[in-house]
Amino acid sequence: MDSKNTERMFASIDGMRVEEILRYFADDIEFQLGNNESICGKDAVRQGLTKFFSSIKGMRHSFSGIWSQDNVVICQSVAEYARMDEKVVALPCVSIFKYNGSLIIDYRVYIDISPVFA
Template identity: 35%
Template structure:
């Protein structure tokens, strides 16, 4: 997956519409967000994203760098979250995903500490 394709992944997330992101995922996707339990499949990911999006007012990813080894991509990002009170906080994150031969993501992991988003 090239840097442009990584940009497409994060643009889908930043739409704040879980359906946009889920379109990039295999039906049997496994997604792990931070230290949360794994979400398995489209329905679980959609539900999980809706729940998360309800706790923030918006987000935007800035890609710092990407690495690719075969079908695996690692993306270092700076994610700016808009809190429900209108303030903003930026946090470093790393996302790792595996893309199948058909172009769909089958495994997606996000490594981030969200504490600053919810602390005063």
């Protein structure tokens, strides 16, 4: 749950490397991006991430803060998304991770992702 582990995970996210990302998750992970329905389980998250990553050219997070307490990590960032039309959209974002041991069991991304697809 240290900030270095979080930074490594976000390097995998920004690289859109689904299988690397999944290594950080428990089998029964619950994941929610923005106002989308939450999805449960690694297979569902694999499918969701693969679909999302296929809809953008790239992404990058710039952090303004990473905080942890007990088994929770909160990350505040600006997420930059490279759209298929080559435009880059920068959006404020907060991600909250809940851990069970070394694996994430709950991952919530608070963002309005709609400008990426506008």
